[in-house]
Amino acid sequence: xxxxxxxxxxxxxxxxxxxxxxxxxxxxxxxxxxxxxxxxxxxxxxxxxxxxxxxxxxxxxxxxxxxxxxxxxxxxxxxxxxxxxxxxxxxxxxxxxxxxxxxxxxxxxxxxxxxxxxxxxxxxxxxxxxxxxxxxxxxxxxxxxxxxxxxxxxxxxxxxxxxxxxxxxxxxxxxxxxxxxxxxxxxxxxxxxxxxxxxxxx
Numbered sequence: 001x002x003x004x005x006x007x008x009x010x011x012x013x014x015x016x017x018x019x020x021x022x023x024x025x026x027x028x029x030x031x032x033x034x035x036x037x038x039x040x041x042x043x044x045x046x047x048x049x050x051x052x053x054x055x056x057x058x059x060x061x062x063x064x065x066x067x068x069x070x071x072x073x074x075x076x077x078x079x080x081x082x083x084x085x086x087x088x089x090x091x092x093x094x095x096x097x098x099x100x101x102x103x104x105x106x107x108x109x110x111x112x113x114x115x116x117x118x119x120x121x122x123x124x125x126x127x128x129x130x131x132x133x134x135x136x137x138x139x140x141x142x143x144x145x146x147x148x149x150x151x152x153x154x155x156x157x158x159x160x161x162x163x164x165x166x167x168x169x170x171x172x173x174x175x176x177x178x179x180x181x182x183x184x185x186x187x188x189x190x191x192x193x194x195x196x197x198x199x200x201x202x
Protein backbone atom coordinates (compact mmCIF):
# COMPACT_ATOMS: atom_id res chain seq x y z
CA UNK A 1 0.00 0.00 0.00
CA UNK A 2 1.05 3.58 -0.57
CA UNK A 3 -0.36 6.82 0.79
CA UNK A 4 0.25 10.55 0.63
CA UNK A 5 1.18 12.94 3.43
CA UNK A 6 -2.26 14.60 3.14
CA UNK A 7 -3.98 11.24 3.52
CA UNK A 8 -1.98 10.58 6.68
CA UNK A 9 -2.94 14.06 7.97
CA UNK A 10 -6.61 13.18 7.40
CA UNK A 11 -6.16 9.93 9.35
CA UNK A 12 -4.42 11.79 12.21
CA UNK A 13 -7.23 14.34 12.20
CA UNK A 14 -9.90 11.61 12.27
CA UNK A 15 -8.23 10.11 15.35
CA UNK A 16 -8.79 13.40 17.20
CA UNK A 17 -12.56 12.83 16.92
CA UNK A 18 -14.14 10.80 19.73
CA UNK A 19 -17.47 9.03 19.52
CA UNK A 20 -20.40 10.88 21.08
CA UNK A 21 -18.66 14.29 21.18
CA UNK A 22 -19.38 17.50 19.23
CA UNK A 23 -17.00 19.09 16.71
CA UNK A 24 -17.03 22.13 14.42
CA UNK A 25 -15.95 21.07 10.94
CA UNK A 26 -14.76 23.23 8.03
CA UNK A 27 -13.88 22.56 4.41
CA UNK A 28 -10.73 20.68 3.37
CA UNK A 29 -8.89 18.13 5.49
CA UNK A 30 -11.26 18.53 8.49
CA UNK A 31 -14.15 17.46 6.26
CA UNK A 32 -12.21 14.42 5.02
CA UNK A 33 -11.07 13.46 8.54
CA UNK A 34 -14.56 13.91 10.00
CA UNK A 35 -16.13 11.74 7.28
CA UNK A 36 -13.51 9.06 7.94
CA UNK A 37 -14.18 9.19 11.70
CA UNK A 38 -17.97 8.95 11.22
CA UNK A 39 -17.58 5.92 8.96
CA UNK A 40 -15.12 4.09 11.23
CA UNK A 41 -14.61 4.59 14.98
CA UNK A 42 -16.94 7.53 15.80
CA UNK A 43 -20.37 6.92 14.24
CA UNK A 44 -22.08 8.94 17.00
CA UNK A 45 -19.81 11.99 16.85
CA UNK A 46 -21.90 15.14 16.30
CA UNK A 47 -20.56 17.25 13.44
CA UNK A 48 -21.45 20.93 13.15
CA UNK A 49 -20.75 22.51 9.76
CA UNK A 50 -20.20 26.22 9.17
CA UNK A 51 -23.07 26.31 6.68
CA UNK A 52 -25.50 25.86 9.58
CA UNK A 53 -25.98 22.11 9.17
CA UNK A 54 -25.93 19.95 12.30
CA UNK A 55 -25.19 16.26 12.73
CA UNK A 56 -24.71 15.46 9.07
CA UNK A 57 -23.66 11.88 8.40
CA UNK A 58 -21.98 11.77 4.97
CA UNK A 59 -21.37 8.26 3.66
CA UNK A 60 -18.75 9.53 1.19
CA UNK A 61 -16.37 12.48 1.26
CA UNK A 62 -18.09 15.78 0.38
CA UNK A 63 -16.17 18.38 -1.63
CA UNK A 64 -17.09 21.27 0.71
CA UNK A 65 -19.43 22.19 3.58
CA UNK A 66 -21.94 23.28 0.90
CA UNK A 67 -21.96 19.83 -0.71
CA UNK A 68 -25.45 18.30 -0.33
CA UNK A 69 -23.88 14.98 0.69
CA UNK A 70 -23.39 16.32 4.24
CA UNK A 71 -27.19 16.71 4.55
CA UNK A 72 -27.62 12.95 4.93
CA UNK A 73 -29.43 12.20 8.23
CA UNK A 74 -28.82 15.75 9.49
CA UNK A 75 -31.03 17.07 12.29
CA UNK A 76 -30.96 20.83 11.54
CA UNK A 77 -30.24 23.19 8.64
CA UNK A 78 -30.27 26.71 10.04
CA UNK A 79 -29.68 30.07 8.40
CA UNK A 80 -26.27 31.56 9.17
CA UNK A 81 -27.46 34.02 11.83
CA UNK A 82 -29.05 31.23 13.90
CA UNK A 83 -25.98 29.03 13.45
CA UNK A 84 -23.63 31.75 14.74
CA UNK A 85 -25.91 32.46 17.71
CA UNK A 86 -26.12 28.78 18.62
CA UNK A 87 -22.39 28.36 18.18
CA UNK A 88 -21.54 31.28 20.46
CA UNK A 89 -23.85 30.15 23.27
CA UNK A 90 -22.91 26.47 22.96
CA UNK A 91 -19.18 27.18 22.93
CA UNK A 92 -19.42 29.45 25.97
CA UNK A 93 -21.34 26.74 27.84
CA UNK A 94 -18.77 24.07 26.99
CA UNK A 95 -21.07 22.11 24.66
CA UNK A 96 -18.57 22.06 21.76
CA UNK A 97 -15.68 19.64 22.33
CA UNK A 98 -13.32 21.02 19.68
CA UNK A 99 -13.05 22.89 16.41
CA UNK A 100 -10.59 22.46 13.55
CA UNK A 101 -8.64 25.54 12.42
CA UNK A 102 -5.79 26.57 10.12
CA UNK A 103 -3.95 29.74 9.24
CA UNK A 104 -1.04 31.36 7.46
CA UNK A 105 1.14 31.55 10.61
CA UNK A 106 1.32 29.89 14.00
CA UNK A 107 3.55 30.67 16.99
CA UNK A 108 4.78 28.36 19.81
CA UNK A 109 1.64 29.01 21.88
CA UNK A 110 -0.79 28.15 19.09
CA UNK A 111 -1.83 31.71 18.23
CA UNK A 112 -2.99 31.77 14.60
CA UNK A 113 -2.74 34.49 11.97
CA UNK A 114 -5.10 34.42 9.00
CA UNK A 115 -5.29 38.21 8.61
CA UNK A 116 -2.06 39.61 7.14
CA UNK A 117 1.69 39.22 6.70
CA UNK A 118 3.55 42.32 7.79
CA UNK A 119 2.21 45.34 9.71
CA UNK A 120 -1.59 45.48 9.83
CA UNK A 121 -1.73 49.01 8.39
CA UNK A 122 0.55 48.27 5.44
CA UNK A 123 0.79 44.48 5.01
CA UNK A 124 2.75 42.66 2.32
CA UNK A 125 -0.17 40.22 2.03
CA UNK A 126 -3.72 40.44 3.34
CA UNK A 127 -5.87 37.31 3.84
CA UNK A 128 -9.59 36.75 4.33
CA UNK A 129 -9.43 37.10 8.12
CA UNK A 130 -11.19 35.27 10.91
CA UNK A 131 -14.56 34.16 9.60
CA UNK A 132 -15.76 32.17 12.63
CA UNK A 133 -12.27 31.10 13.70
CA UNK A 134 -11.83 33.70 16.44
CA UNK A 135 -15.04 32.67 18.17
CA UNK A 136 -14.05 29.01 18.01
CA UNK A 137 -10.52 29.65 19.31
CA UNK A 138 -11.77 31.97 22.07
CA UNK A 139 -14.23 29.46 23.55
CA UNK A 140 -13.30 25.93 22.42
CA UNK A 141 -10.46 23.47 22.29
CA UNK A 142 -8.89 23.49 18.85
CA UNK A 143 -7.00 21.11 16.59
CA UNK A 144 -4.86 23.03 14.12
CA UNK A 145 -3.96 21.86 10.62
CA UNK A 146 -0.83 23.45 9.07
CA UNK A 147 1.72 22.89 6.34
CA UNK A 148 5.07 22.25 8.01
CA UNK A 149 6.99 25.23 6.63
CA UNK A 150 9.44 27.62 8.31
CA UNK A 151 7.50 30.65 7.05
CA UNK A 152 4.36 29.39 8.81
CA UNK A 153 5.95 28.35 12.14
CA UNK A 154 7.20 31.66 13.54
CA UNK A 155 8.31 32.92 16.96
CA UNK A 156 5.59 35.59 16.94
CA UNK A 157 2.68 35.85 14.51
CA UNK A 158 2.27 39.16 12.68
CA UNK A 159 -1.36 39.40 13.85
CA UNK A 160 -3.37 37.27 16.30
CA UNK A 161 -6.53 36.38 14.39
CA UNK A 162 -7.38 33.38 16.57
CA UNK A 163 -5.96 33.17 20.11
CA UNK A 164 -4.11 30.10 21.30
CA UNK A 165 -2.49 30.10 24.74
CA UNK A 166 -1.41 33.74 24.04
CA UNK A 167 1.95 33.97 25.92
CA UNK A 168 1.62 31.19 28.48
CA UNK A 169 -0.52 29.29 30.97
CA UNK A 170 -2.51 32.12 32.63
CA UNK A 171 -2.84 34.53 29.72
CA UNK A 172 -6.23 33.31 28.46
CA UNK A 173 -7.80 33.95 31.85
CA UNK A 174 -6.20 37.42 32.05
CA UNK A 175 -7.59 38.23 28.59
CA UNK A 176 -11.13 37.17 29.58
CA UNK A 177 -11.10 34.06 27.37
CA UNK A 178 -12.17 30.56 28.40
CA UNK A 179 -9.08 29.66 30.47
CA UNK A 180 -9.19 25.86 30.29
CA UNK A 181 -9.82 25.70 26.54
CA UNK A 182 -7.19 26.18 23.85
CA UNK A 183 -5.07 24.39 21.26
CA UNK A 184 -4.77 20.62 21.79
CA UNK A 185 -2.60 19.64 18.85
CA UNK A 186 -1.11 20.79 15.56
CA UNK A 187 -1.26 18.27 12.72
CA UNK A 188 1.24 18.66 9.88
CA UNK A 189 2.53 16.36 7.14
CA UNK A 190 5.53 15.59 9.41
CA UNK A 191 3.72 14.72 12.62
CA UNK A 192 1.46 15.73 15.50
CA UNK A 193 2.71 18.49 17.80
CA UNK A 194 1.15 18.92 21.24
CA UNK A 195 1.30 21.62 23.93
CA UNK A 196 3.08 21.26 27.28
CA UNK A 197 0.51 21.14 30.08
CA UNK A 198 2.49 23.49 32.37
CA UNK A 199 4.09 26.00 29.97
CA UNK A 200 1.42 25.73 27.20
CA UNK A 201 4.25 25.87 24.67
CA UNK A 202 4.19 23.62 21.59
